Amino acid sequence: MATSNPSREAILARIREGLRTPAPPMEAKTLDGPIFEPVQNPLERFQQECKANLMECQVTADASGSAQVLAQVLNSLPAGEVFLQDDPVLRRLMENSGSARQLQWSSQGGPAETAQATVTLADALIAQTGSIFVSAACGGRGASVVAPCHIVYATARQLVPDLVTALRTATAQGRLDNHSFACIISGSSRTADIEKILVQGAHGPMRLVVILETNS
Amino acid sequence: MSSAAEQFLRDAATKSADLVHREIIRRNMDSYEAAHQRGRSRIKNWEAARRRCQEIKREAIEHLDKYLLQFEEKVIAHGGHVFWAANGDEACAYIKDLAVSRNVRTVVKSKSMVTEEIHLSPVLEKVGIKVWETDLGEFIVQLRNEPPYHIVTPAMHLNRQQIRELFREKLGEDIADADPQKLVALARRKLREAFFAAEMGISGANFLVADSGAIAISTNEGNGRLSTSLPRIHVAVTGIEKIVPRLEDLGTLWPVLATSGTGQPITTYSTLIGGPRRPSEADGPEEFHVVLLDNGRSSLLANAEEREVLTCIRCGACLNICPVYRNIGGHTYNTTYQGPIGSVLTPHLRGNDFQHLAQASSLCGACSSVCPVNINLHHHLLHNRRDAAASGNAKASERAQFRLWRTAMLHPGLYRLGGWMMRRSLRLLYGMGLAGTVFDPMRAWSRKRTPMPLPAKSFRTRWKEGLEKEEQGRGQVGNK
Amino acid sequence: MARKVSLFVPCFVDQLQPQVAVDAVKVLRRVGCEVDFLPDQTCCGQPAFNTGFWDEARPCAERFLRVFKDAETIVSPSGSCTTMVRAFFPELMASGALHDEAVALGKRTFELSEFLVRQMGLTDVGASFAHTVTYHASCHGLRELKLRDEPLQLLRGVKGLKLVDMLRFDECCGFGGTFATKFESISVAMGDSKADNIAVTGAEYVTAIDPSCLMHVQGILGRRKDRARAIHLASILASEA
Numbered sequence: 001m002a003t004s005n006p007s008r009e010a011i012l013a014r015i016r017e018g019l020r021t022p023a024p025p026m027e028a029k030t031l032d033g034p035i036f037e038p039v040q041n042p043l044e045r046f047q048q049e050c051k052a053n054l055m056e057c058q059v060t061a062d063a064s065g066s067a068q069v070l071a072q073v074l075n076s077l078p079a080g081e082v083f084l085q086d087d088p089v090l091r092r093l094m095e096n097s098g099s100a101r102q103l104q105w106s107s108q109g110g111p112a113e114t115a116q117a118t119v120t121l122a123d124a125l126i127a128q129t130g131s132i133f134v135s136a137a138c139g140g141r142g143a144s145v146v147a148p149c150h151i152v153y154a155t156a157r158q159l160v161p162d163l164v165t166a167l168r169t170a171t172a173q174g175r176l177d178n179h180s181f182a183c184i185i186s187g188s189s190r191t192a193d194i195e196k197i198l199v200q201g202a203h204g205p206m207r208l209v210v211i212l213e214t215n216s
Numbered sequence: 217m218s219s220a221a222e223q224f225l226r227d228a229a230t231k232s233a234d235l236v237h238r239e240i241i242r243r244n245m246d247s248y249e250a251a252h253q254r255g256r257s258r259i260k261n262w263e264a265a266r267r268r269c270q271e272i273k274r275e276a277i278e279h280l281d282k283y284l285l286q287f288e289e290k291v292i293a294h295g296g297h298v299f300w301a302a303n304g305d306e307a308c309a310y311i312k313d314l315a316v317s318r319n320v321r322t323v324v325k326s327k328s329m330v331t332e333e334i335h336l337s338p339v340l341e342k343v344g345i346k347v348w349e350t351d352l353g354e355f356i357v358q359l360r361n362e363p364p365y366h367i368v369t370p371a372m373h374l375n376r377q378q379i380r381e382l383f384r385e386k387l388g389e390d391i392a393d394a395d396p397q398k399l400v401a402l403a404r405r406k407l408r409e410a411f412f413a414a415e416m417g418i419s420g421a422n423f424l425v426a427d428s429g430a431i432a433i434s435t436n437e438g439n440g441r442l443s444t445s446l447p448r449i450h451v452a453v454t455g456i457e458k459i460v461p462r463l464e465d466l467g468t469l470w471p472v473l474a475t476s477g478t479g480q481p482i483t484t485y486s487t488l489i490g491g492p493r494r495p496s497e498a499d500g501p502e503e504f505h506v507v508l509l510d511n512g513r514s515s516l517l518a519n520a521e522e523r524e525v526l527t528c529i530r531c532g533a534c535l536n537i538c539p540v541y542r543n544i545g546g547h548t549y550n551t552t553y554q555g556p557i558g559s560v561l562t563p564h565l566r567g568n569d570f571q572h573l574a575q576a577s578s579l580c581g582a583c584s585s586v587c588p589v590n591i592n593l594h595h596h597l598l599h600n601r602r603d604a605a606a607s608g609n610a611k612a613s614e615r616a617q618f619r620l621w622r623t624a625m626l627h628p629g630l631y632r633l634g635g636w637m638m639r640r641s642l643r644l645l646y647g648m649g650l651a652g653t654v655f656d657p658m659r660a661w662s663r664k665r666t667p668m669p670l671p672a673k674s675f676r677t678r679w680k681e682g683l684e685k686e687e688q689g690r691g692q693v694g695n696k
Numbered sequence: 697m698a699r700k701v702s703l704f705v706p707c708f709v710d711q712l713q714p715q716v717a718v719d720a721v722k723v724l725r726r727v728g729c730e731v732d733f734l735p736d737q738t739c740c741g742q743p744a745f746n747t748g749f750w751d752e753a754r755p756c757a758e759r760f761l762r763v764f765k766d767a768e769t770i771v772s773p774s775g776s777c778t779t780m781v782r783a784f785f786p787e788l789m790a791s792g793a794l795h796d797e798a799v800a801l802g803k804r805t806f807e808l809s810e811f812l813v814r815q816m817g818l819t820d821v822g823a824s825f826a827h828t829v830t831y832h833a834s835c836h837g838l839r840e841l842k843l844r845d846e847p848l849q850l851l852r853g854v855k856g857l858k859l860v861d862m863l864r865f866d867e868c869c870g871f872g873g874t875f876a877t878k879f880e881s882i883s884v885a886m887g888d889s890k891a892d893n894i895a896v897t898g899a900e901y902v903t904a905i906d907p908s909c910l911m912h913v914q915g916i917l918g919r920r921k922d923r924a925r926a927i928h929l930a931s932i933l934a935s936e937a
Contacts, residue, residue, distance in 0.1 A: 005300050007300050007302035011510045012284075014515070014517075015281045016281050018523075022278075023277075023523045023524065024521065026270065034261065034264075035265045036260055036265075036471070037260045049481070052481075110445070110446075136493075136500065137497075139498055140445075140499040141497075141498075142442075145441040146445075164467030164468070166467075168463075171428065176429070176463070179490075179497070180490055180491045180493055180494050181445075181489050181500060182430075182487075183485055183487045183488065184470075184486040185484065185486075187484045188484070189436070189438035190436050190437065191353075193353035194374075194396040194399060195375060195396065196247040196248065196372075197396045201401075202400055202436070202439070203404055203411075203441075204438025225879070232881045238885070539886050543886060575747075575875070575879070576875075578835070578872025578875045579835070580872070581835055582835070582867070585839055600748075601746070603748075614749075621752070624738075625741070625756045626738070628737075631738045635707075658877075660876075660880050661915070664880065664915075664916075665884070666915050666918030668911055670712065674710050674711050675705050675717040675718065675733075676705075676710055680735065683722075
């Protein structure tokens with residue numbers, strides 16, 4: 001379906017007409033040096049920032065350690081099903097966790113309203129802001145926001161130092177050409193709309209858990 | 217004076233005398249300020265960050281046509297639709313027709329000031345569609361049937377007791393201790409039903425990324441995520457000025473926006489959406505529409521001197537620091553965008569009725585000093601004042617007054633005489649105890665301030681008579 | 697050789713607060729300047745300019761240029777009026793033949809504390825003032841002339857003076873020229889916030905570099921019958937033991 005766009009040309013014409021007069025020049029100013037403190041140790045920085053973002057970051061040495069952590073987190077949650085990104089890595093991890101929960105896989109659609117947790121991979125981790133970078137490939141859109149707990153399984157090799165690097169990589173990889181959605185998630189859902197008091201779990205997850213494997 | 221101006225004066229007088237209001241805002245602003253300071257200190261070179269953001273947005277605006285077309289091409293290639301709306305009516309009609317043709321009964325909205333600007337919700341409600349504001353602050357003011365009080369924190373003017381009362385009345389549940397945690401949980405429960413029922417989600421956009429054909433939305437609550445993930449149609453409504461050239465530009469803009477908005481290093485969800493769900497994806501809307509709104513922006517663009525106002529990223533920092541905003545609050549402006557940016561922008565978007573807003577400023581410049589994209593806000597207020605005077609909308613009496621004043625200032629003899637007469641007559645009047653009464657021509661000064669000092673001699677008289685002589689006579693210079 | 701200084705006395709200082717200018721003369725002479733006052737000067741045009749009446753302001757500014765044409769160095773005890781000359785004259789005369797002259801004039805016009813600290817290299821001007829003082833940073837001086845530390849450096853150099861910090865010392869007091877009377881309620885509310893912050897310091901005096909702000913602040917303090925009094929920086933610097 002082509003959108004009928006009666007005003008498109010008129011708006012563009014007005015913009016072009018308006019831009020004929022150049023804006024006054026910017027005040028001359030040279031500000032050298034980096035805007036953000038360069039990240040020296042990505043793993044350390046990521047953990048620090050996770051803490052500041054009220055995320056739970058559990059560092060594990062290998063896949064069996066990760067499966068254990070997953071089992072612990074799932075055990076701490078109320079009864080209910082778990083939604084997972086359908087990926088062989090996560091199928092293996094889930095199997096090794098020994099959890100007996102009812103599972104729902106992303107190949108069957110988005111998470112149900114009643115899902116207690118979602119488990120996904122990430123495209124990258126960003127040290128500068130303690131963020132996880134997900135796209136629609138990580139189990140879709142609802143996977144990182146519908147359930148009260150979002151668990152991300154990632155490896156230290158996925159760490160990038162800062163946002164600009166993460167976004168440049170995404171552009172180079174055409175991530176938004178290949179997926180309809182991407183999100184940089186930096187903590188659990190929160191609000192401070194009432195008297196500026198921070199409350200976690202506004203509409204999205206109250207908990208965001210990163211299982212970060214260092215040796216894989 | 218326009219009726220909007222008269223209303224403004226009345227509301228400003230009421231609000232600035234409302235001490236409860238002043239205290240609520242003071243406490244809010246204090247916590248914002250502390251967070252903002254902490255946030256700024258985390259950025260190594262804040263001035264360089266501002267400069268970078270200014271350059272990015274300026275480049276985008278200076279090539280607005282090119283970048284909008286690039287954005288449009290990508291969105292369409294991704295299977296989305298782009299609608300160009302010259303004004304609010306066109307935007308509302310497009311969205312309403314879309315909703316009706318798709319049998320939409322329920323709409324969930326994530327925070328969008330542009331939809332406030334075009335008054336979208338009433339248009340949808342008129343055709344029987346239920347509209348839910350899902351940002352907590354927006355949800356609260358919607359329940360109160362009020363416009364947002366602040367572009368970032370819409371319910372800043374309410375304390376928890378007032379919100380408890382509102383929820384008890386409108387949602388039928390009483391959170392006895394008014395615990396914010398429980399109030400939020402109640403709103404979460406109510407809105408969750410709406411998220412899963414809605415057929416259409418409407419969002420704004422903080423940025424439009426030209427090279428990726430994606431909209432960028434910054435939210436903390438996750439309501440923006442749910443509104444754009446669960447319903448089968450997603451409509452993003454946004455101003456044409458929100459464009460940025462490259463995805464990597466957000467690497468600076470996102471942290472700067474979050475720092476200026478709330479003091480966070482980055483908002484919890486920095487979301488990018490480039491189209492409808494792909495066949496391989498687990499979920500997401502089947503349709504994706506972007507409504508690009510002009511509504512006066514292209515005329516502001518044509519004004520080269522004030523064009524930079526379009527680079528605003530709506531962080532709210534200028535509202536938070538503004539001493540006028542702090543005293544009169546958001547609703548007194550009676551505009552979609554409040555505070556300094558609103559006072560600069562509104563006359564361009566809504567015309568002469570809002571020229572008084574430029575006058576309602578002490579021109580202190582605090583706004584410009586915090587603006588993360590270096591918009592020279594208070595100088596633009598000055599320009600708006602100049603344009604108002606030049607357009608002939610100024611009060612005739614004021615113009616006459618300044619003409620008279622000019623004549624005096626161009627003739628030192630007249631100036632001396634006028635000054636002497638003024639001091640002399642006011643001294644007489646005040647000597648009779650009439651300061652601040654209807655007989656006092658300076659009563660707007662002296663009603664709530666002690667009268668201005670009225671010395672017997674001007675400086676020039678004293679200079680002429682000889683300061684040295686004075687000095688010897690008194691032995692010592694007094695302090696007052 | 698004594699530095700020649702031509703005093704720019706803003707119209708409302710001339711008419712309403714002459715002592716501020718008298719004190720400025722005293723300080724300048726004490727530090728060895730030769731002070732002159734050109735009696736032909738009137739107003740720089742700021743009231744009209746700030747209200748939007750640029751056509752009314754322009755002739756005043758042009759006249760100012762003529763009056764001070766031959767002055768080597770111009771000093772004024774007002775951050776606001778100095779701002780008008782340095783920052784806004786060039787804009788007001790942007791398209792005229794006088795633009796370059798306005799820019800040049802702005803470069804040799806200084807606010808008093810700016811002149812003393814940056815031009816004369818002084819922080820101690822031999823003043824003595826045994827009182828508790830808090831400082832309010834007037835907007836134009838702070839944000840247009842970028843005078844953040846200069847007045848404080850001078851205050852720290854005053855014998856016997858105890859300087860106390862004020863919360864929100866850089867928030868506008870609410871004067872704002874015609875704003876003070878056009879939007880009386882907002883201006884007074886802002887003044888009250890300022891007075892609250894002054895009161896918390898317990899200072900005997902609040903000082904600033906702008907006589908107009910101080911007149912407003914004193915008006916508010918007076919109405920509230922607060923303890924603190926407003927005093928111009930020049931008057932503190934003029935005080936001797």
